[in-house]
Amino acid sequence: MQQHVSRSAEEWRATTLRKAQEKAAERKDRFETSSHIPVQPLYTAEDVQAFDLHERIGFPGEFPYTRGVQPTMYRSRLWTMRQYAGFGTAEESNKRYHYLLSQGTTGLSVAFDLPTQIGYDADHALSEGEVGKVGVSISSLEDMEILLAGLPLERISTSMTINATASILLALYIAVAKKQGADLRKISGTIQNDVLKEYIARGTYIYPPQHSMRIITDIFQYCAENIPRWNTISISGYHIREAGSTAAQEIAFTLSNAISYVQAALDAGLNVDKFAGQLSFFFNCHNNFFEEIAKFRAARQMWAHIMRERFHAQDPRSLMLRFHTQTAGSTLTAQQPDNNVVRTAYQAMAAVLGGTQSLHTNSKDEALSLPTEDSARLALRTQQILGYETGVADVVDPLAGSYFVESLTAQLEEQAWAYIQKIDELGGSVRAIELGYMQSEIEQAAYTYQLALEQEEAIVVGVNRFTQQHEPPAELLRVDPAIGRGQAAKLAALRLRRDNEQVQQRLQALEAAARDSENLMPLIIEAVEAYATLGEISDTLRHIFGEQHEFRSFDA
Numbered sequence: 311m312q313q314h315v316s317r318s319a320e321e322w323r324a325t326t327l328r329k330a331q332e333k334a335a336e337r338k339d340r341f342e343t344s345s346h347i348p349v350q351p352l353y354t355a356e357d358v359q360a361f362d363l364h365e366r367i368g369f370p371g372e373f374p375y376t377r378g379v380q381p382t383m384y385r386s387r388l389w390t391m392r393q394y395a396g397f398g399t400a401e402e403s404n405k406r407y408h409y410l411l412s413q414g415t416t417g418l419s420v421a422f423d424l425p426t427q428i429g430y431d432a433d434h435a436l437s438e439g440e441v442g443k444v445g446v447s448i449s450s451l452e453d454m455e456i457l458l459a460g461l462p463l464e465r466i467s468t469s470m471t472i473n474a475t476a477s478i479l480l481a482l483y484i485a486v487a488k489k490q491g492a493d494l495r496k497i498s499g500t501i502q503n504d505v506l507k508e509y510i511a512r513g514t515y516i517y518p519p520q521h522s523m524r525i526i527t528d529i530f531q532y533c534a535e536n537i538p539r540w541n542t543i544s545i546s547g548y549h550i551r552e553a554g555s556t557a558a559q560e561i562a563f564t565l566s567n568a569i570s571y572v573q574a575a576l577d578a579g580l581n582v583d584k585f586a587g588q589l590s591f592f593f594n595c596h597n598n599f600f601e602e603i604a605k606f607r608a609a610r611q612m613w614a615h616i617m618r619e620r621f622h623a624q625d626p627r628s629l630m631l632r633f634h635t636q637t638a639g640s641t642l643t644a645q646q647p648d649n650n651v652v653r654t655a656y657q658a659m660a661a662v663l664g665g666t667q668s669l670h671t672n673s674k675d676e677a678l679s680l681p682t683e684d685s686a687r688l689a690l691r692t693q694q695i696l697g698y699e700t701g702v703a704d705v706v707d708p709l710a711g712s713y714f715v716e717s718l719t720a721q722l723e724e725q726a727w728a729y730i731q732k733i734d735e736l737g738g739s740v741r742a743i744e745l746g747y748m749q750s751e752i753e754q755a756a757y758t759y760q761l762a763l764e765q766e767e768a769i770v771v772g773v774n775r776f777t778q779q780h781e782p783p784a785e786l787l788r789v790d791p792a793i794g795r796g797q798a799a800k801l802a803a804l805r806l807r808r809d810n811e812q813v814q815q816r817l818q819a820l821e822a823a824a825r826d827s828e829n830l831m832p833l834i835i836e837a838v839e840a841y842a843t844l845g846e847i848s849d850t851l852r853h854i855f856g857e858q859h860e861f862r863s864f865d866a
């Protein structure tokens with residue numbers, strides 16, 4: 311039977327297809343995906359003959375989880391609609407979260423400004439001009455109480471995009487949850503806490519790698535014992551992709567980083583099944599529809615194998631790659647911003663067909679500014695239409711068995727395994743980052759794409775094709791530039807009001823623990839509860855751990 315199919319596909323190519331191509335030449339000499347996988351005109355059973363399809367895909371909710379981590383997927387529960395939001399003051403951001411919830415968003419996702427992300431208080435000289443710009447400004451427990459006012463932390467899950475200062479923001483969240491009287495064993499959410507990708511692609515790191523890894527493993531251990539439903543890290547390919555990587559690199563570098571986190575935790579003496587179930591992932595969803603779906607399926611399968619075979623995890627939850635997706639910010643265009651609604655909708659559909667657990671859809675104006683309330687609502691409506699109107703959520707992993715998607719999944723995997731092997735040979739992710747390896751691979755991929763764009767091999771509608779002369783100005787959100795002064799005044803008042811002796815004692819206790827190997831989390835929680843600020847805590851750790859500057863560039 312297989313022979314018959316393969317023979318007839320070959321015959322079809324030699325006869326019917328060839329004749330058709332003679333009459334109507336194809337649009338391009340070569341069709342390929344972002345990872346340079348050639349795309350054939352047709353896929354048939356022969357493209358999946360080389361592997362045991364059943365073994366590769368299995369069933370949903372079972373090893374190797376290619377078809378999804380939940381047996382019923384969206385038939386029981388739609389993905390979490392989790393719109394990333396936050397700007398200006400805690401008051402303004404809190405208002406936006408209540409608004410999003412009133413419009414049907416099902417999870418919260420907090421964006422912090424750059425000073426908060428790199429451990430400077432709003433009144434620090436280096437914070438000037440940045441306070442409240444790309445996210446909310448949080449310097450102390452006082453701000454966090456306002457940010458989370460009226461939000462039931464036992465019932466809603468909250469993601470916080472915070473990395474170098476993740477331990478502090480988590481401590482602040484816990485402190486507010488305790489004040490609300492919430493049961494810490496019930497609160498759930500995610501901190502991004504993925505500093506390795508900050509070194510590679512995003513840039514908000516503070517300390518050198520070995521100290522960052524120590525803080526991260528302290529968090530794994532603290533959460534496993536105290537807030538067991540918390541996702542302790544969101545190992546992110548998103549920013550690697552935004553920096554210009556291919557889909558295959560996105561999988562490979564993310565999983566390589568994940569391997570390093572697991573290894574660091576094991577080296578610190580943790581038991582794999584005690585922490586691995588709360589590791590989570592975060593991917594980009596870019597434009598190449600089928601490649602993106604294949605990417606999610608490949609990553610899930612690879613992670614299950616890594617955890618079972620490399621780390622000998624036993625608990626099924628440790629083998630499951632659970633992930634959040636954000637549509638690709640880098641595909642949004644400042645030109646003809648309405649087109650971004652369409653791009654985002656296609657990308658969102660690919661994320662859902664790929665089995666995402668949680669999704670952020672970008673707003674149409676995000677190439678120009680933070681989203682207005684209206685555009686944030688339209689982005690959420692895009693998800694709601696996908697979930698409630700299109701029917702794509704009614705069946706589990708509908709594209710399994712597609713010759714094309716399965717073939718792409720296998721080819722992406724092959725490329726990603728080769729990268730993982732290369733990184734292992736270099737000595738693992740941390741070493742590869744120090745050598746500048748991932749950074750240089752991404753730069754090369756970004757450069758290749760830029761050339762394709764300039765030579766118009768890659769088309770971006772409204773940018774290098776179908777442009778429009780006169781575009782009406784868009785209505786944009788503006789963050790009040792006076793916010794920095796207001797935040798500084800608030801902090802000055804706090805520093806006068808709080809018990810400064812207690813603050814100093816707690817910072818000293820933290821410093822002593824940092825010199826030693828004691829878990830830092832309980833001490834950071836005690837410090838924030840005494841209203842020590844984010845900047846003071848970060849400075850205490852800077853003093854012991856030092857600061858990381860740029861990495862070298864890679865010599866192949």
Ligand SMILES: CC(C)(COP(=O)(O)OP(=O)(O)OC[C@H]1O[C@@H](n2cnc3c(N)ncnc32)[C@H](O)[C@@H]1OP(=O)(O)O)[C@@H](O)C(=O)NCCC(=O)NCCSC(=O)CCC(=O)O
Pocket residue numbers: 380381382383384385386387390392394417419467469471498499500512539541544548549590591592632633634636667668
């Ligand atoms: C694990 C994820 C990915 C998703 O968690 P969620 O809580 O949303 O979803 P979930 O775990 O799938 O589902 C919640 C609960 O429902 C259960 N559940 C779900 N589906 C089910 C089904 N079909 N049958 C039975 N149970 C089901 C789950 O097991 C879970 O319960 P149990 O808990 O009991 O199992 C988490 O880490 C997350 O929410 N991440 C979001 C990250 C994020 O928003 N990042 C923003 C980055 S923004 C960014 O970086 C932008 C750029 C920049 O700033 O640079």
